[in-house]
Amino acid sequence: MENRTVAFHTLGCKLNFAETSTLARQLKNSGFSKVDFSEMADIYVINTCSVTDNADKETKSIVRRAKKLNPQALVAITGCYAQLKPEQVAAIDGVNLVLGAKEKFNIDEYLSKLLAQEKIEKIHSCEIEETKAFTAAWSEGDRTRTFLKIQDGCDFPCTYCTIPLARGKSRSGSIQQVLDQVKDIAKKGIKEIVLTGLNTGDYGIDPETGKRTNTFLELITALDKVESIERFRISSIEPNLIHDEVIYFIAHSKKFVPHFHIPLQSGCDKILKLMRRRYTASLYRDRVKLIKELMPHASIGADVITGFPGETVEDHNTTLAFIQSLPVSYLHVFTYSSRSNTPAATMAQQVDAAEKKNRTASLRTLSAKLENYFYESQRSTKVNVLFESENKNGFIAGYSENYIRVTADFNQNLVGKLVAVTLDNRPNAGSYHYSLENKI
Numbered sequence: 001m002e003n004r005t006v007a008f009h010t011l012g013c014k015l016n017f018a019e020t021s022t023l024a025r026q027l028k029n030s031g032f033s034k035v036d037f038s039e040m041a042d043i044y045v046i047n048t049c050s051v052t053d054n055a056d057k058e059t060k061s062i063v064r065r066a067k068k069l070n071p072q073a074l075v076a077i078t079g080c081y082a083q084l085k086p087e088q089v090a091a092i093d094g095v096n097l098v099l100g101a102k103e104k105f106n107i108d109e110y111l112s113k114l115l116a117q118e119k120i121e122k123i124h125s126c127e128i129e130e131t132k133a134f135t136a137a138w139s140e141g142d143r144t145r146t147f148l149k150i151q152d153g154c155d156f157p158c159t160y161c162t163i164p165l166a167r168g169k170s171r172s173g174s175i176q177q178v179l180d181q182v183k184d185i186a187k188k189g190i191k192e193i194v195l196t197g198l199n200t201g202d203y204g205i206d207p208e209t210g211k212r213t214n215t216f217l218e219l220i221t222a223l224d225k226v227e228s229i230e231r232f233r234i235s236s237i238e239p240n241l242i243h244d245e246v247i248y249f250i251a252h253s254k255k256f257v258p259h260f261h262i263p264l265q266s267g268c269d270k271i272l273k274l275m276r277r278r279y280t281a282s283l284y285r286d287r288v289k290l291i292k293e294l295m296p297h298a299s300i301g302a303d304v305i306t307g308f309p310g311e312t313v314e315d316h317n318t319t320l321a322f323i324q325s326l327p328v329s330y331l332h333v334f335t336y337s338s339r340s341n342t343p344a345a346t347m348a349q350q351v352d353a354a355e356k357k358n359r360t361a362s363l364r365t366l367s368a369k370l371e372n373y374f375y376e377s378q379r380s381t382k383v384n385v386l387f388e389s390e391n392k393n394g395f396i397a398g399y400s401e402n403y404i405r406v407t408a409d410f411n412q413n414l415v416g417k418l419v420a421v422t423l424d425n426r427p428n429a430g431s432y433h434y435s436l437e438n439k440i
Contacts, residue, residue, distance in 0.1 A: 004115060006032045007041040009062050012049025014139070014147040014196050014235060016079060020047045022137035023078070023107055030108040037066070043074045043111060048081035048089075050162050050339070055081040060092050067094045074114055078104040080166035084341075086125035100125030101168060105135045131168040134207040136181050138193075144388050144398075144416045146190050147235065150178055150219065151197030156238070159276045159343040160308065160336065167198050171207035175214055175222050186228035191416060192386055194233045195220075201241030217246050224255045230386070230418060231401065236261040236303075239287050240279040247287070251294035257401035258298035260291060261332075265305045267322025268315040274347070275308060281322055292327050297381065299329040299374065299403040304363055307336045307356030309347035316359050323366060329374035329403070331367035335360045368429070375432070378404055378423050385421050385434065387414040397431070405431035 006027050010020040023045065024034050035041050044066035048059055063075055076097040077089050083100040090098045097110055103124040113120050137149040153168040154161075173181075185193060197203065204214035216237075223232055232255050237246075239262050250256045266272050267281050291298050304319065323331070335356050338345045351359075383400035387408070390396070396410045398419075406421055408414060414436075425433045 004032050004042040005035045005040075006043040006045060006111075007035050007037040007039060007066070008045045008047065009037045009066075010047045011055075011058060011062075011079070011081075012047075014194070015137075015149055015152075015198065016047050016049060018137040018139040018147045018149045018196060019104070019135075020045075021140040022135070023047070023104070025140070026105070027108055027111070030112070032108075032111075038069075040070045041066075041073060042070070042115075043076065044070075045076045045078065045107070048077060048079035050080035050084050050166050056085075056088065059089065063092055063094045074111065076107060076111065078107065080162070083125060083128065083166045084162060086123045090123050096122065098123045098125060101128060101131040101166065102126045102133070128165055128168045132171065132207050134171045134173050136173050136177060138181060138185055140188070144190060144386055145192040145194065146185055146188075147194045147196045148178070148181060148185065149197060150195050151200055151203045154199045155202065156199060156278060157276060159274065159347070160305070160339065162339045162342060163198055165341060169210065170199055170202045170205050171210075172197075172203045172205055172214070175219055178219060179222060179226070182223065182226055182229060186226075189416065191230040191418065192233060193229055193231075194235050195223075196235040199238060199241070200235060201237040201246075216241065217243070217249060220246070220249060220253075220256060224249075224253050226255070229255065232256050233259055234261070236263060238263060238278070239284045242287055244290060247290050247294060257403075258291075258295040259300075259401065259403040260298060261301040261303075262287065263303040264323070265303060266308065266311070266315070267304075267319035268311070271308055271311050271315055271319075274310050275305075275344075285322075285326065288326050288328065297378065297402050300327065301330045301332065301403075302328050303332045303334065305334050305336050306359040306363060307351040309336070309344055309351065310349045311351055311359075316362075320362065320366065323363075323370075328370055330371040331363060333360055333363045333367060372429055375404060375426065375429070378402070379426065380422065380424055382420060382422050384418050386418050387416070389415045406434050407431050408434040408436060411436060 008020050010017050046062050074096045078099045082089050082098050086098045139147045151172045153170045154164050155170045201216050203216040204212050206213045269280050385398040385400050385406045387396050387398035391410045394410050395407045397407045421434045423432045427433050
């Protein structure tokens with residue numbers, strides 16, 4: 001086959017980025033050459049997301065950008081938006097191929113047929129219940145850190161979320177499969193792996209039988225023994241799945257870092273129940289308390305949704321007060337947006353857009369204060385910073401084990417190095433600065 005060029009654009013979460021990298025490696029093995037999305041290519045692959053409410057507008061804009069670069073190019077759409085609304089995606093002017101959750105990892109076969117001008121259906125989607133296979137994936141592009149997909153799908157039907165409709169049932173690869181992926185990653189010289197999934201803590205369900213064969217604790221116990229990787233980080237884990245045993249293990253781990261991202265969504269039990277979350281505010285507090293007792297320097301992030309249907313001013317204030325009472329380090333704040341085919345979309349007492357905006361602003365202000373307090377609490381402590389490869393305006397940046405951003409004047413010798421740093425120079429709110437002083 002004539003050498004063809006392919007470019008990728010990814011929307012959404014780190015899991016999508018991991019899967020895009022895997023698609024790129026797959027197509028490379030099939031003879032395609034990857035180019036940047038800003039360049040002229042024979043094929044443009046757009047990996048979509050459904051979390052935001054402007055997926056349609058965003059996808060159309062990216063397709064137009066691709067066709068402007070090469071009007072003759074083939075455009076393939078994958079990802080959650082492609083699974084949820086395949087006909088709507090296929091109707092976008094310029095789209096040649098739509099691959100849902102079941103078929104996206106067969107993209108090389110479909111593209112080869114299109115390039116050979118074979119007649120095939122434009123849409124290859126399915127009922128999400130048919131999606132049972134688990135395909136491992138990991139991201140490339142950074143020489144120091146990668147995101148490794150260990151789990152896919154979700155069995156927690158929260159009332160606001162389309163992920164179970166877009167990704168299917170919870171499923172995972174075996175522990176040995178994960179270890180094999182880790183070995184491949186280590187060969188690239190990567191020092192840190194971030195474990196990711198749709199519901200990471202639910203790891204261990206066999207994709208064929210639907211039965212649990214392993215636990216998340218068993219997986220991280222096995223990973224902790226891997227010598228070729230310096231450190232592991234957990235991207236996000238539900239409060240009802242970060243069991244005490246997991247917290248105790250990480251507190252005494254050789255490889256797992258003291259950084260946790262634990263979705264909260266609301267600090268009000270009434271709203272948590274309406275969201276159909278599987279925990280209470282009290283359980284969340286207990287998890288955070290135990291983490292800080294065992295790992296005082298740990299960083300803890302939380303997701304929060306503002307303006308959920310039925311959330312009153314008092315409920316919002318309850319969430320604010322709850323978060324202020326916790327030693328969390330930062331927040332990811334999301335304004336609730338209605339998603340079709342979810343129970344929340346038809347709930348009573350939808351919150352006014354202006355009020356949602358105000359509540360989001362108040363929580364983002366609180367997040368800035370929490371992050372500043374956490375950073376200041378770590379002043380004069382010693383941490384190990386893994387510097388990344390990007391040269392940004394003459395500076396290089398990296399993160400400590402407890403997710404504190406540290407910058408330094410760019411020095412190629414720092415890339416991919418774990419450097420012991422004392423946090424004592426903080427020129428701005430967003431990071432500490434490390435002076436090389438001829439130490440490297």
